Amino acid sequence: MFETILRDLLLTRTDHTVELYEGSGSNWRLIKTGTPGCLGSFEDVLFATNDMQDTPVVMAVQAAVRENERVLGLAFVNLTKRSMGLTEFLDDDHYTNLESAIIALGCKECIVPQENVNSKDVERLRDVFTRCNVLLREKKKNIFKARDAGQDLSRLVKGSPEQLKDSIFSSELAAGALSALLVYTDLLADDSNYGKFALEPYSINAFMRLDAAALRALNVLEGKGDANKNFSLFGLMNRTCTAGMGKRLLNRWLKQPLLDVDEINMRLDVVQIFVEDAALRQDMRQHLKRIPDMERLIRKVDKRKASLQDIVKLYQATVRLPFIKDILERYNGESASLINKHFLESLKTWIGPQHLGKFEGLVEAAVDLEQIQAGEYIIAAGYDSNLQNIKSERDSVEDKIQKVYKAAADELDVDKALKLEKTSQWGHVFRLTKKEEPKVRRQLNANYITLETRKDGVKFTNAKLKRLSEQYITLSEDYANTQRALVGKVVEVTATFNEVFEGAASLVAELDVLVSFAELSVSSASPYVRPLITSSDTGDIILKESRHPCVEAQDGVSFIPNDCCLVRGKSWFQIITGPNMGGKSTFIRQVGVNVLMAQVGCYVPCDYATISVRDSIFARVGAGDCQLRGVSTFMAEMLETAAILKAATDKSLIIIDELGRGTSTYDGFGLAWAICEYLTEVTRAPTLFATHFHELTALENSADSGRQTVGVANFHVKAHLDDVSRKLTMLYKVEEGACDQSFGIHVAEFAHFPQSVIELAKEKANELEDFSQLSKKEDGSNEEVNTNHFVGSKRKRVCGPDDTLWGAARARKFLEDFASLPLDQLEYNDAVAEIKRLKSELDIDAADNVWLQQFL
Numbered sequence: 001m002f003e004t005i006l007r008d009l010l011l012t013r014t015d016h017t018v019e020l021y022e023g024s025g026s027n028w029r030l031i032k033t034g035t036p037g038c039l040g041s042f043e044d045v046l047f048a049t050n051d052m053q054d055t056p057v058v059m060a061v062q063a064a065v066r067e068n069e070r071v072l073g074l075a076f077v078n079l080t081k082r083s084m085g086l087t088e089f090l091d092d093d094h095y096t097n098l099e100s101a102i103i104a105l106g107c108k109e110c111i112v113p114q115e116n117v118n119s120k121d122v123e124r125l126r127d128v129f130t131r132c133n134v135l136l137r138e139k140k141k142n143i144f145k146a147r148d149a150g151q152d153l154s155r156l157v158k159g160s161p162e163q164l165k166d167s168i169f170s171s172e173l174a175a176g177a178l179s180a181l182l183v184y185t186d187l188l189a190d191d192s193n194y195g196k197f198a199l200e201p202y203s204i205n206a207f208m209r210l211d212a213a214a215l216r217a218l219n220v221l222e223g224k225g226d227a228n229k230n231f232s233l234f235g236l237m238n239r240t241c242t243a244g245m246g247k248r249l250l251n252r253w254l255k256q257p258l259l260d261v262d263e264i265n266m267r268l269d270v271v272q273i274f275v276e277d278a279a280l281r282q283d284m285r286q287h288l289k290r291i292p293d294m295e296r297l298i299r300k301v302d303k304r305k306a307s308l309q310d311i312v313k314l315y316q317a318t319v320r321l322p323f324i325k326d327i328l329e330r331y332n333g334e335s336a337s338l339i340n341k342h343f344l345e346s347l348k349t350w351i352g353p354q355h356l357g358k359f360e361g362l363v364e365a366a367v368d369l370e371q372i373q374a375g376e377y378i379i380a381a382g383y384d385s386n387l388q389n390i391k392s393e394r395d396s397v398e399d400k401i402q403k404v405y406k407a408a409a410d411e412l413d414v415d416k417a418l419k420l421e422k423t424s425q426w427g428h429v430f431r432l433t434k435k436e437e438p439k440v441r442r443q444l445n446a447n448y449i450t451l452e453t454r455k456d457g458v459k460f461t462n463a464k465l466k467r468l469s470e471q472y473i474t475l476s477e478d479y480a481n482t483q484r485a486l487v488g489k490v491v492e493v494t495a496t497f498n499e500v501f502e503g504a505a506s507l508v509a510e511l512d513v514l515v516s517f518a519e520l521s522v523s524s525a526s527p528y529v530r531p532l533i534t535s536s537d538t539g540d541i542i543l544k545e546s547r548h549p550c551v552e553a554q555d556g557v558s559f560i561p562n563d564c565c566l567v568r569g570k571s572w573f574q575i576i577t578g579p580n581m582g583g584k585s586t587f588i589r590q591v592g593v594n595v596l597m598a599q600v601g602c603y604v605p606c607d608y609a610t611i612s613v614r615d616s617i618f619a620r621v622g623a624g625d626c627q628l629r630g631v632s633t634f635m636a637e638m639l640e641t642a643a644i645l646k647a648a649t650d651k652s653l654i655i656i657d658e659l660g661r662g663t664s665t666y667d668g669f670g671l672a673w674a675i676c677e678y679l680t681e682v683t684r685a686p687t688l689f690a691t692h693f694h695e696l697t698a699l700e701n702s703a704d705s706g707r708q709t710v711g712v713a714n715f716h717v718k719a720h721l722d723d724v725s726r727k728l729t730m731l732y733k734v735e736e737g738a739c740d741q742s743f744g745i746h747v748a749e750f751a752h753f754p755q756s757v758i759e760l761a762k763e764k765a766n767e768l769e770d771f772s773q774l775s776k777k778e779d780g781s782n783e784e785v786n787t788n789h790f791v792g793s794k795r796k797r798v799c800g801p802d803d804t805l806w807g808a809a810r811a812r813k814f815l816e817d818f819a820s821l822p823l824d825q826l827e828y829n830d831a832v833a834e835i836k837r838l839k840s841e842l843d844i845d846a847a848d849n850v851w852l853q854q855f856l
């Protein structure tokens with residue numbers, strides 16, 4: 001139960017710290033502390049029976065304003081991986097850069113300087129951490145000072161301190177954050193940390209940027225409520241088989257998709273090898289499967305907490321490495337030089353006699369490998385002469401004990417009823433059953449010492465056995481102490497190989513994930529394909545017959561594949577309309593998921609794919625759990641959209657689903673249109689915009705109005721409505737062109753609404769449709785007039801897309817003409833005449849345009 005509670009508090013909810021006290025009465029002592037970012041000594045409990053899937057990171061952040069710009073200094077420590085880093089960057093009001101750094105680093109906990117004010121700014125900062133499920137703790141400002149950072153860091157970090165200077169002194173803010181973090185984590189108090197940490201170069205632009213909304217929309221990581229493991233990309237892609245290491249790397253890779261075309265192709269090359277050669281893949285899996293979590297074992301060795309069993313596990317991993325090398329050497333295809341350079345060269349050095357060969361020799365000499373079968377991990381007696389002597393002496397005492405036993409059995413003449421037993425209380429003793437005891441009671445009383453009489457028999461000894469037993473106990477203690485000291489020495493020597501182990505562990509983890517990608521690609525019902533990758537400035541995003549990997553993997557779903565062609569200047573911005581439940585969300589998300597998978601280095605669920613690298617994916621889909629954060633659904637939607645408008649560039653990918661549905665139809669449509677215009681004209685990112693506002697489809701023609709857009713195209717998801725039975729069948733096929741019906745009431749019928757509710761809904765929808773065409777005259781009679789309300793569930797348009805488009809272009813012209821009048825140079829009367837002229841021209845043009853008339 002303790003393990004379960006601990007897992008919930010520290011791994012799932014990540015909003016608590018845990019302290020464990022030991023004692024009784026009024027005397028209690030704190031013995032363990034853990035927080036989501038520093039699991040501390042709880043690590044052993046948390047991962048005693050479960051693999052460690054993720055390595056938590058704790059960070060420190062402090063902000064300052066320089067020349068009217070917000071600068072953030074960030075430092076982070078990964079205590080499991082023993083790595084740390086620091087960076088400084090500019091950020092906007094929404095802290096979008098900070099959010100992507102939190103996601104990419106897998107931060108679970110953050111410290112910030114205590115602010116006395118409860119400003120909007122601090123609130124927004126807090127909101128970022130809440131959104132990302134990070135425990136935020138405020139710490140005294142004075143620990144965020146850069147003064148000792150350089151000195152402290154040089155004690156903790158491997159390598160020459162000279163190299164550190166640049167990182168430290170280039171940013172005082174980040175160095176201050178690092179100082180605070182070192183105080184908070186108390187790393188300097190434990191000298192086993194000295195010289196052990198790797199300083200990682202980190203830049204917020206190193207990987208594809210993902211924010212919390214995108215992670216959620218694309219189902220990247222496992223969620224608590226997931227019905228099965230294929231619900232999330234992590235669950236689906238996790239076919240890793242090493243204990244823990246592969247899982248953790250996959251977790252990290254999913255949060256850090258690559259940007260460099262060559263790096264992506266390198267991963268894809270390796271995946272391709274294992275996709276194409278099934279035997280190679282199977283053999284590799286067989287060996288990877290037997291590799292324990294080397295990273296955790298190394299850490300135990302580092303902390304000198306490893307047992308002999310841990311050392312044996314490391315040994316079992318190292319003896320597998322030559323097999324892995326042999327499998328890699330069997331490959332002689334096109335990418336042989338890559339395999340050689342990336343894996344084989346280092347692998348060969350590590351397993352050679354100078355490195356792991358020595359370690360294997362140590363284990364084989366020191367550990368009694370034969371006893372392992374019996375589950376005993378002990379130092380072989382022959383490894384140490386002292387140990388050997390103690391063992392021989394103890395063996396001879398044991399022989400003598402056997403002789404005494406035999407003599408007693410002869411003397412008491414109770415045949416086989418006399419037993420010799422080893423107890424913890426008295427050492428070796430004799431035991432007779434209660435039934436036999438009366439027969440020899442006289443002899444016992446005369447020559448033996450009775451120790452205990454219980455149901456299971458009488459325990460007794462004699463002077464000889466007592467003396468020998470005491471000798472045996474002393475020798476056993478000596479033996480155990482000598483064993484312990486020797487295990488300590490073995491662990492000490494093992495620690496000298498840690499750097500090699502670390503290299504080998506990361507190589508094995510990488511192979512594990514890449515083989516896992518290959519396994520997924522070939523084992524799916526329709527195989528995946530290798531994507532062609534182009535840089536972000538060139539190429540399009542073309543996915544032929546693409547699928548959503550997680551939806552496709554659900555039982556009972558027969559997935560209908562769809563093409564998606566985001567072509568620059570033509571269909572870079574796509575508006576997707578169609579009935580509820582028609583598959584719009586699934587389609588737009590699947591494009592995001594495919595792009596993410598490709599940049600992680602995996603094959604994609606398509607028949608053909610070419611992808612222009614994206615530096616970020618922004619997604620606004622679904623409401624999420626915003627109520628918990630004290631924000632209304634609509635406000636959350638607006639906040640997420642604001643972040644997209646601020647931070648997206650032409651190198652991003654934007655996915656927006658049903659924007660503006662949380663407010664009135666008018667406001668929603670207005671916002672949606674304005675956002676689309678901004679995205680097509682300013683941001684210019686490839687975008688998939690799923691909407692129920694059919695009027696938005698008019699944007700497609702906006703290029704005709706002379707504006708520079710990225711290429712807007714309409715698509716719709718198809719559904720079939722049977723005229724006779726009124727049955728609606730979703731075809732899930734995405735086709736070109738707009739759709740002008742929403743079928744909302746049909747979907748309600750599917751959901752088995754009471755018939756009376758359905759009927760009323762239809763009636764009211766019709767009323768609204770009529771209302772949009774009829775306006776009541778004052779005398780109460782109905783007269784058909786042209787109104788321009790965008791209302792009605794089916795939104796039968798009084799003004800069509802062409803009206804809107806033409807009208808908007810004409811209105812723009814009027815405003816431009818008006819703006820270009822030299823009013824300051826004209827006489828008053830001339831100015832009035834000019835304006836009247838413009839107005840009357842507009843009136844004439846607007847006579848046939850329903851949309852324009854509403855403004856006149």
Ligand SMILES: Nc1ncnc2c1ncn2[C@@H]1O[C@H](COP(=O)(O)OP(=O)(O)OP(=O)(O)O)[C@@H](O)[C@H]1O
Pocket residue numbers: 551557558559560561578579580581582583584585586587717732
């Ligand atoms: N291509 C497909 N092939 C098979 N089933 C699909 C496909 N796309 C979607 N579905 C199924 O249809 C369901 C509804 O899809 P989705 O949520 O994408 O519809 P939607 O158009 O966004 O609906 P709404 O407008 O109501 O939000 C999905 O849960 C999925 O089970």
